[in-house]
Amino acid sequence: MSVTSSPSRIDELFERTRAESRAALVGYLPAGFPTKEQSIAAIEAMVAGGVDLVEVGLPYSDPVMDGPVIQAAADTALAQGTRIADVLDVVRASAAVAPTVVMTYWNPVERYGVDRFASALAEAGGSGLITPDLIPDEGAEWIAAAEAHGLDRIFLVAPSSTDERIAMTAEAASGFVYATAVMGVTGAREQTSSLAPELVARLRRTTDKPVGVGLGVSNGTQAKEVAAFADAVIVGSALVRCLLDAPDPQAGLAAIRDLAEDLRSGVER
């Protein structure tokens, strides 16, 4: 945690979950899928079900870190004409019910203007950015803008990261560090990763910042396994799948809420 700034909404969340001796539940949904209004309703449903921190996905044409489920959702959102202004509307609605960050590939931020984006995100009540294709090595402009606007910068580490890179990335991150549990793209998996505990242990040796573990978690049992060693359990594709598979919007919202409740019971440990 930065010594110069006051605790962020995310810092406060982790203080609370640590006091409750549980892991935080982080839920991802893309803005504009299946529509802007329904993406807001879906976020409200997952928060009602127990999600502590919302990741709003900014749909992008070339999502290299994402598997088929999130790609399909992003394609739909873009085909509907989802714009950054819409993403910010979703953030505004989400931030009214839970701390909210945006997960975005880098080019839309750079094109919008890094400082302008940071300013707009802060104004909408957003708490920070998760940047899957921006490593701290290339992140000087974003780090400066985040500091200027009081936003957290959540960088990723991976099982392939060297110890030096883990230390450097954890140092540059704020809010929490995002540990990708598997070598692969997003998507629900049958089993939790055997690589994740070791990666988190390597992080613990270099930082006391909270660690969130993502990629592949899809139910309460898996969430419980991950919550045993991580500060946050991050779920994405399994939530998006609820909307993709639903016969109608109401059923989708009910499925999201049920899944969030199941996941939440898992993170209670």
Added chain:
Amino acid sequence: MTDTYAQPDATGHFGRFGGRFMPEALVAPLEELDRAWTEAKADPAFTAELDRMMREYANVPSPLYDATRFSEAAGARILLKREDLNHTGAHKIRNVIGQALLAKRIGKPRAIAETGAGQHGVASATACAYLDLECTVYMGEVDTERQALNVARMKMLGAEVVPVTSGSRTLKDAINEALRDWVASVDHTTYLFGTAAGPHPFPTMVRDLTRAIGDEARAQCLELIGGLPDVAVACVGGGSNAIGLFTGFVDDGDVRLVGVEAGGDGVETGRHAATISGGAVGVLHGARSFLLQDDEGQTMESHSISAGLDYPGVGPEHSYLAEIGRASYRPATDAQAMAAFDLLCKTEGIIPAIESAHALAGALELANELGPDATILVNLSGRGDKDVHTAAEYFGLLDGPVVLEEGVEE
């Protein structure tokens, strides 16, 4: 120029371009690749083996050819660097043999590649057959339908071809899918990147592997004409053949470097692939460079009659050379390229790749600007066998109804 050109910096930046905009999971593997390549190119045993393969297998050095009848028609002296005579029919074999030999050296038994029209895929399948690597090629579904012959060719060579159904189902999506494969397979798989783009070290490694085009051409010019050309011209999609040519001349300040981009229907129509002429700076596929994008940073689809130039990005070093003014970039439309294609066929008996025909179109324009005393070196980067169907359709040479435009039959 008094300063020697020395790019990129240690972290793969060409000025403000290039770099490494990649998921963290791939950063350590990219660092490993960078180290392996730096060591390999300093190892005489590796370079001797690569040179031998190039000579005995790939048929390089390629000749320099004084194209007298084409020159007469152009109104200036045109020299052609005959990369079309290489094994597999283009400069791309230089890149893939080098990357595949590096894969052997670092013990990766499997290679993946992306391809648009199929030329890099065919070259990759060839190198993998030659060097006994398992090979998977990602190709946009739209392209597998347009280029069925190249799909068959890759399969004949033992490669698996995976049609990509995500996004726009073309080259950029094939790169996305190859990256998704790589992040999950990087412990045993190498990525044979097809052009001088992507995250560091690919732009530099691909340049190192293609720069013999320019080095050979420079020596051949000195021998043939007793001096250097006034201009060196190459087509630019991702930019591997152009960077290979330009690097040989970048310290020769008197030699103009001109890259010719795919102008499609014309840059002003929006239907083109002229990334530097008509794009804006951003980040795509791991590097900062010019790219075709909308006002919110979503990648836009490119358009060109040449599948090999039909890519919305460009290698970062070209963006840098454009920005510092060392090279200039101009578009040639489909119509200009096909006129130059026709002229080379009729005057020299050489059917060029449609990609290379863009460079010829640029040379014709330059000949007009510079006059009869000018000497223009053109990289004839590939041969046109793969383009016979496209060209025959364009010129109306096929029997039966010819589809000129979607939905319009004559």
